[in-house]
Amino acid sequence: MNDLSGTPVSAPSVIHRADYRPPAWLVPEIALDFALSLDATRVQSTLKVQKNPAATETSQLRLNGDGLEAKAVTVDGQPHNDWHMDGADLVIDLPGSAHDLGIETLIDPTANTQLSGLYASNGLLCTQCEAEGFRRITFFPDRPDVLSVYSVRMAGDKARFPVLLSNGNPVASGDNADGTHWAQWNDPWPKPSYLFALVAGDLVANHDVFTTRSGRAVNLAIYVRPGDETRTDHAMHSLIASMKWDEDVYGREYDLDDFNIVAVSDFNAGAMENKGLNIFNTRYILADPETATDGDYDAIEGVVAHEYFHNWSGNRVTCRDWFQLSLKEGFTVLRDQQFSADRGSPPVKRIEDVRILRAAQFPEDSGPLAHPIRPDSYQEISNFYTATVYNKGAEVIRMMTVLAGRERYLKGTELYFDRHDGEAATCEDFVKAMEDGAGLDLTQFRRWYEQAGTPKVNVEMALQGSTLTLTLTQTMAPTPGQPVKLPMVIPLRTALFDRASGQHRGEELLVLTEASQSFTFDGFDALPVLSINRGFSAPVEVTAPVTAEDLVFLARHDDDPFARYEAMQQLIVRYLVGAVAGTLADADSARDAIGAAMGAILDDAALDDLMRGELLILPGEAYLAEQLVRADPTRIFAEREGLKRWLGETLKDKWLALHDRCLAVPYSLEAAARGARKCKTQALVYLAAADPAEAARRAKAQYDTATNMTDRQAALMVLCGLNAPERDVALADFHARFDGNMLVTDKWFSLQAGSLNPDVTEHVKALAAHADFTLTNPNRVRALWMAYAVNAQGFHKAGGEGYRLIADLILKLDPINGNVAARFVPPLGRWKKVDEARATLMRSELERIAAEPGLSRDVREQVTKSLEA
Numbered sequence: 001m002n003d004l005s006g007t008p009v010s011a012p013s014v015i016h017r018a019d020y021r022p023p024a025w026l027v028p029e030i031a032l033d034f035a036l037s038l039d040a041t042r043v044q045s046t047l048k049v050q051k052n053p054a055a056t057e058t059s060q061l062r063l064n065g066d067g068l069e070a071k072a073v074t075v076d077g078q079p080h081n082d083w084h085m086d087g088a089d090l091v092i093d094l095p096g097s098a099h100d101l102g103i104e105t106l107i108d109p110t111a112n113t114q115l116s117g118l119y120a121s122n123g124l125l126c127t128q129c130e131a132e133g134f135r136r137i138t139f140f141p142d143r144p145d146v147l148s149v150y151s152v153r154m155a156g157d158k159a160r161f162p163v164l165l166s167n168g169n170p171v172a173s174g175d176n177a178d179g180t181h182w183a184q185w186n187d188p189w190p191k192p193s194y195l196f197a198l199v200a201g202d203l204v205a206n207h208d209v210f211t212t213r214s215g216r217a218v219n220l221a222i223y224v225r226p227g228d229e230t231r232t233d234h235a236m237h238s239l240i241a242s243m244k245w246d247e248d249v250y251g252r253e254y255d256l257d258d259f260n261i262v263a264v265s266d267f268n269a270g271a272m273e274n275k276g277l278n279i280f281n282t283r284y285i286l287a288d289p290e291t292a293t294d295g296d297y298d299a300i301e302g303v304v305a306h307e308y309f310h311n312w313s314g315n316r317v318t319c320r321d322w323f324q325l326s327l328k329e330g331f332t333v334l335r336d337q338q339f340s341a342d343r344g345s346p347p348v349k350r351i352e353d354v355r356i357l358r359a360a361q362f363p364e365d366s367g368p369l370a371h372p373i374r375p376d377s378y379q380e381i382s383n384f385y386t387a388t389v390y391n392k393g394a395e396v397i398r399m400m401t402v403l404a405g406r407e408r409y410l411k412g413t414e415l416y417f418d419r420h421d422g423e424a425a426t427c428e429d430f431v432k433a434m435e436d437g438a439g440l441d442l443t444q445f446r447r448w449y450e451q452a453g454t455p456k457v458n459v460e461m462a463l464q465g466s467t468l469t470l471t472l473t474q475t476m477a478p479t480p481g482q483p484v485k486l487p488m489v490i491p492l493r494t495a496l497f498d499r500a501s502g503q504h505r506g507e508e509l510l511v512l513t514e515a516s517q518s519f520t521f522d523g524f525d526a527l528p529v530l531s532i533n534r535g536f537s538a539p540v541e542v543t544a545p546v547t548a549e550d551l552v553f554l555a556r557h558d559d560d561p562f563a564r565y566e567a568m569q570q571l572i573v574r575y576l577v578g579a580v581a582g583t584l585a586d587a588d589s590a591r592d593a594i595g596a597a598m599g600a601i602l603d604d605a606a607l608d609d610l611m612r613g614e615l616l617i618l619p620g621e622a623y624l625a626e627q628l629v630r631a632d633p634t635r636i637f638a639e640r641e642g643l644k645r646w647l648g649e650t651l652k653d654k655w656l657a658l659h660d661r662c663l664a665v666p667y668s669l670e671a672a673a674r675g676a677r678k679c680k681t682q683a684l685v686y687l688a689a690a691d692p693a694e695a696a697r698r699a700k701a702q703y704d705t706a707t708n709m710t711d712r713q714a715a716l717m718v719l720c721g722l723n724a725p726e727r728d729v730a731l732a733d734f735h736a737r738f739d740g741n742m743l744v745t746d747k748w749f750s751l752q753a754g755s756l757n758p759d760v761t762e763h764v765k766a767l768a769a770h771a772d773f774t775l776t777n778p779n780r781v782r783a784l785w786m787a788y789a790v791n792a793q794g795f796h797k798a799g800g801e802g803y804r805l806i807a808d809l810i811l812k813l814d815p816i817n818g819n820v821a822a823r824f825v826p827p828l829g830r831w832k833k834v835d836e837a838r839a840t841l842m843r844s845e846l847e848r849i850a851a852e853p854g855l856s857r858d859v860r861e862q863v864t865k866s867l868e869a
């Protein structure tokens with residue numbers, strides 16, 4: 001294939017789900033021997049290979065590699081020359097159907113800036129193998145349906161690498177005379193290569209013990225850099241709570257004598273569930289009140305639980321191929337959501353989860369990169385670790401809990417684990433187990449795995465005599481490659497409120513299966529107030545005949561806390577969407593209704609502060625943009641800020657009183673104190689919009705007297721948005737106070753890049769040149785640039801400077817770390833949702849990236865798809 005300039009470009013290779021074939025060869029056992037060094041690690045691997053009796057085609061043995069050179073190949077102990085390279089893969093002709101294979105490779109962990117495979121991070125050696133990193137360590141059939149028992153030996157300099165860890169159980173270790181030492185680890189559980197892990201370095205551990213329900217003691221350890229061990233208690237408590245919860249709720253027990261976690265600073269993702277040796281981004285381990293916010297504490301609890309839960313949903317039952325990623329990720333996200341809900345406030349957790357879905361997944365579903373939770377094709381699997389596969393995947397299984405009820409749902413999961421333990425399974429296996437175990441017919445429901453896009457449900461309500469008819473109609477817009485959509489199964493928890501009494505007669509579950517369907521209810525003498533999709537029982541957009549007056553009613557009276565939140569959100573969404581589109585009939589009364597509802601929330605003594613804090617948060621810009629066909633994003637930003645200012649002014653006394661009341665609540669991690677901090681932040685946010693000078697004074701005082709990071713960060717966030725003298729003083733103090741703490745320095749970058757300050761682009765350009773900025777640390781890159789890419793005032797600045805800066809970043813970062821670089825393409829890909837002038841500028845930046853030869857497969861796929869749609 002040639003492009004127009006005549007430069008030869010190769011056609012992207014597309015992998016299709018339909019092309020799945022069982023592996024031609026199996027590898028029941030592998031032994032790995034590592035001679036560790038930061039820049040030249042020698043890997044000797046010994047594979048027991050045997051032909052797969054289930055293979056549909058006989059073929060040579062193909063071992064995937066990525067940037068590897070085979071130093072030596074032996075078969076059954078003898079040097080073997082009957083092999084060749086096919087691209088990056090090693091292909092071997094073998095005479096028989098079972099052999100022992102020896103392969104030696106040499107790798108340079110320090111040169112590995114992609115952070116995939118074995119790499120060096122601050123003098124530490126660690127691995128990240130999901131999805132296809134193992135092939136950067138040694139040649140192997142690097143696919144999740146090849147399961148092997150691993151034995152790992154490693155040796156290295158004892159002073160440099162005092163701690164040597166791998167999966168499974170430690171079986172032996174010893175010192176050598178030359179200052180090196182060695183350790184041997186065996187993992188009895190067969191696993192795919194993506195779950196392999198190795199860590200070597202100078203680490204200290206926080207130790208604890210968990211006794212399983214069958215009475216086995218499990219040694220727990222969280223390894224961190226010396227000095228960080230004082231900040232690991234919360235992660236340890238979270239781990240112990242997760243282990244207990246998975247036994248109590250899902251009946252899942254841990255299956256090794258040791259469970260180790262290591263935290264590293266350079267990590268592409270949040271964490272990784274390697275069998276018995278989870279590796280974490282420090283961000284999801286380290287916490288103390290001075291350096292971590294309440295949000296950080298919650299995130300740590302959720303991610304520690306998520307990775308632990310993978311031991312069953314992912315490791316004991318793994319994925320047949322990467323198209324099945326949601327089998328482990330969607331399910332495990334649901335499990336961690338349920339855990340966090342049980343540990344805290346279920347409604348608040350639900351609201352947070354829906355907010356993430358709407359902010360991150362809905363835009364994915366309506367954009368050029370839309371894909372079903374089980375994709376049909378990919379070029380680079382790393383691009384499919386998405387909000388769709390994770391969060392929508394969780395919503396799809398959550399709908400099964402709604403349809404079956406908790407008890408039957410858990411029977412289904414039990415059958416799934418029993419039936420597929422030790423296997424590499426498919427989403428279809430999960431659905432079938434849910435059908436058999438929970439007694440559901442999911443024939444039509446399977447479309448949730450097949451079709452991309454967010455269904456829209458329109459509701460009509462009519463009263464004839466005393467019979468109420470609800471007519472529900474569903475539609476779904478076409479997505480790339482799927483021009484026609486079939487009706488989905490949409491479970492909608494619904495209540496009909498009597499206006500006079502404020503009561504309803506019990507919740508009903510309406511299951512919409514047709515394109516259009518009517519449901520009737522008798523015994524109504526007046527039209528009730530409709531409360532639908534309560535608890536967000538289905539991940540859909542609902543349009544219903546609920547007046548602003550009804551929404552105010554529901555915001556006050558609905559007995560479903562999520563529905564209360566939703567009514568408040570709808571009231572504001574309608575106003576802001578109308579204001580941006582210029583279609584508001586009576587702007588003043590619409591705004592007054594919001595003011596009255598928010599005033600009532602501020603006054604409601606029966607409401608707990610955690611929930612109050614949620615109710616006070618305005619709908620996000622990304623979600624608002626989803627409600628509009630296309631709009632100038634800076635208009636959305638300006639209208640949202642305008643409403644904030646008006647609410648700040650109108651309810652000023654209440655905000656001041658709220659701030660004062662919450663300031664008096666002493667610090668603790670209890671819900672009441674956390675709620676007070678959340679409300680305190682919101683009070684400052686509204687005050688900053690209405691009275692910048694007063695807000696700057698209060699924020700600076702809050703900053704100076706803060707005893708914890710939640711209060712300090714909130715105050716600094718508000719100050720960053722203002723051009724007040726207090727801003728620079730506080731920023732300089734924050735930087736100096738936490739000098740050397742990488743995670744807090746990340747906050748210093750992202751608070752500035754995500755701020756409401758009109759000069760944000762200038763600030764970001766200066767920060768990119770700051771001595772503390774580096775492109776080699778993913779957390780630092782995200783702290784600065786992802787915060788900026790979602791900041792409308794910066795990214796969407798007229799003239800396109802924001803787009804140019806992000807495109808420059810992608811081009812500069814791609815050769816260093818294509819995986820992280822590709823994450824910055826989707827913001828540029830949303831050009832169809834913005835005004836024409838901006839769309840042209842965004843496309844031209846995408847074209848500039850596309851014209852670059854030698855792009856990573858990650859960036860190439862995202863850019864090409866973003867331009868096509």
Ligand code: B3K
Pocket residue numbers: 130131269270271272273306307310329382385
């Ligand atoms: N399974 C890992 C994700 C790894 C990302 C690879 N690009 C973390 C998780 O979801 O638990």
Ligand code: ZN
Pocket residue numbers: 306310328329332
């Ligand atoms: Zn996961």
